[in-house]
Amino acid sequence: MKVLSTITEFREVRKRLRGSVGFVPTMGYLHEGHLVLVRRAREENKTVVVSIFVNPTQFGPREDFARYPRDPERDLAMLEKEEVNLVFMPSVEEMYPEGFCSWVGVEKVTERLEGAVRPGHFRGVTTVVAKLFNIVQPTRAYFGQKDAQQVVVIKRMVADLNMNLDIVVVPTHREPDGLAMSSRNIYLSPEERQAALVLWKSLNLAQQLWRQGERKAERVQQQMIALIQKEPLAKIDYVSIADPETLEEIARIDRPTLVSLAVRIGKTRLIDNITLERTKRNK
Secondary structure (H helix, E strand, O other), rough: OOOOHHHHHHHHHHHHHOOOOEEEEEEEEOHHHHHHHHHHHHHHHOEEEEEEEEOOOHHHOOOOOOOOOOHHHHHHHHHHHOOOEEEOOHHHHHOOOOOOOOOOEEEEEEEEEEEEEHOOOOHHHHHHHHHHHHHHEEEOOEEEEOOOHHHHHHHHHHHHHOOOEEEEEOOOEEEOOOOOOOOHHOOOOOOOHHHHHHHHHHHHHHHHHEEEEEEEHHHHHHHHHHHHOOOOOEEEEEEEEOOOOOOOOOOEOOOOOEEEEEHHHHHHEEEEEEOOOOOOOOO
């Protein structure tokens, strides 16, 4: 496994690669959810590239950039075990040199949900991902469904800008009790960790109501909110029932629907989602 820290170094190595390249962009502090993406990339590509970069431009002024967990030695040991070929670990100065003033913006789908709560967040995401795509030139890039809006935004950017790669979305990887794996889970105290299960419980409630025939989005949303509010440590940012492509809220669940939420457990902000859609099994 080769670790590279400059764009020039990486491009020299990239020139010599042959065959498909699978790319997993990360902010480090890796967990099993990241490794699931890496393994999928390994199955489908000749070369696997992982980036580790905590991107400052996607954090707001009162967010957790400074305390975001970092352990590069641990990350590299995990990636070597997974037989990753290349790791790109640039510095902030390498990605945003003095005088940097170009940004990539995606409109409409960034204005809701996370975008409404975290102004400027997606401008930072799309800019850094576009830069990484330009540097790595992957055949396929792998993202987890847990960050559902991010997936929608990146797919839109790739389509609109005619970027020459495929976006592969991998189902959310969960702890045995249902909590979505996240690098931020480390912030949770034992009591908060237990309280955080309310996200998964509320999503399961939505699915249960839908399977029982409830189609009014407002009723499902109200019951989810009522369940979360029973947890003293939880504070809701949003509970959304929306079109999975436009992210516009819907009144009736009569087509594939994204149910997503953001909830603060103590000082830690967690997100999660499921998609409600008919299958042969539940028709």
